[in-house]
Amino acid sequence: MNKSTLIIVGILLIFGMYGCSSYNGLVGKDQDVKGKWANVQTAYQRRSDLIPNLVNTVKGAADFEKSTLTAVIQARANATAVNLKADDLTPENIQKFQAAQDQLSGSLSRLLVSVEKYPDLKANQNFLELQSQLEGTENRIAVARNDFNASVQTYNASALSFPTVIFAKIFGFAEKGFFQASDSAQSAPAVKF
Numbered sequence: 001m002n003k004s005t006l007i008i009v010g011i012l013l014i015f016g017m018y019g020c021s022s023y024n025g026l027v028g029k030d031q032d033v034k035g036k037w038a039n040v041q042t043a044y045q046r047r048s049d050l051i052p053n054l055v056n057t058v059k060g061a062a063d064f065e066k067s068t069l070t071a072v073i074q075a076r077a078n079a080t081a082v083n084l085k086a087d088d089l090t091p092e093n094i095q096k097f098q099a100a101q102d103q104l105s106g107s108l109s110r111l112l113v114s115v116e117k118y119p120d121l122k123a124n125q126n127f128l129e130l131q132s133q134l135e136g137t138e139n140r141i142a143v144a145r146n147d148f149n150a151s152v153q154t155y156n157a158s159a160l161s162f163p164t165v166i167f168a169k170i171f172g173f174a175e176k177g178f179f180q181a182s183d184s185a186q187s188a189p190a191v192k193f
Contacts, residue, residue, distance in 0.1 A: 006044035013030055016162075019167050022163075022164045022167040022168075023167055023171055025158060025164070025170070026155075026158060026159055026164070026167070026168055026173045029151075029154055029155040029158055029159070030153045032154070032155070033089070033148070033151045033152055033155050034087075035106055035151075035184075036144070036147050036148040036150075036151040036152075037089060038164060039144040039147060039148070039157070040141070040144040040145055040148050042144070043137065043140040043141040043142060043143075043144040044101060046137050046140065047134065047138070048104075049103075049136045049139065050130060050133050050137060051108070051135055053130055056131045070111075074107075075103045075104040075106070087151075087178050089176045090176035090177045090178075091178070091180070094177045094178070094179055094180070095180070098179070098180070108134065145179045147177055148179055149178050152176045152177070152178050152179075153178075155176055156175050156176060159173050159174075159175060160175060
């Protein structure tokens with residue numbers, strides 16, 4: 001072989017090795033994003049699982065507006081109806097998912113404010129435990145969303161950086177969407193007693 005052929009083969013080998021390394025790096029980061037999204041969904045599922053217990057505890061201990069309970073039950077059904085797979089993490093799909101979760105959050109807030117009118121219920125140990133579990137779940141949701149966004153940031157930075165962006169385009173690694181707060185989250189909720 002002549003010298004120029006060896007140089008071309010060497011360049012192709014280096015390019016191929018870099019391509020493999022870029023591909024493997026993107027696969028790892030993509031899987032991390034998918035895992036973090038699964039954690040977000042797990043946190044929301046935990047909240048969804050706790051809501052029937054909270055509603056039944058409240059229903060059994062207080063006789064207040066049926067519309068509040070109905071709103072919570074309906075919001076939970078709507079929130080669990082929106083299923084977003086890790087492969088569909090576009091900003092639009094994440095926004096639809098968040099809108100359903102926001103509706104549930106608002107209904108839960110109204111339920112908890114309504115409960116303040118019933119001193120017996122506030123003293124009920126089961127209710128206090130459920131309320132604490134919901135608070136902890138909301139914190140878990142916030143942590144899971146933050147972890148997801150950090151993972152998306154790392155993935156996007158890698159997938160959009162040159163020269164990895166070339167291999168990302170070739171192998172179909174598209175930019176992922178971030179989890180963003182809804183417009184209603186920009187103002188503090190009004191709590192009225």
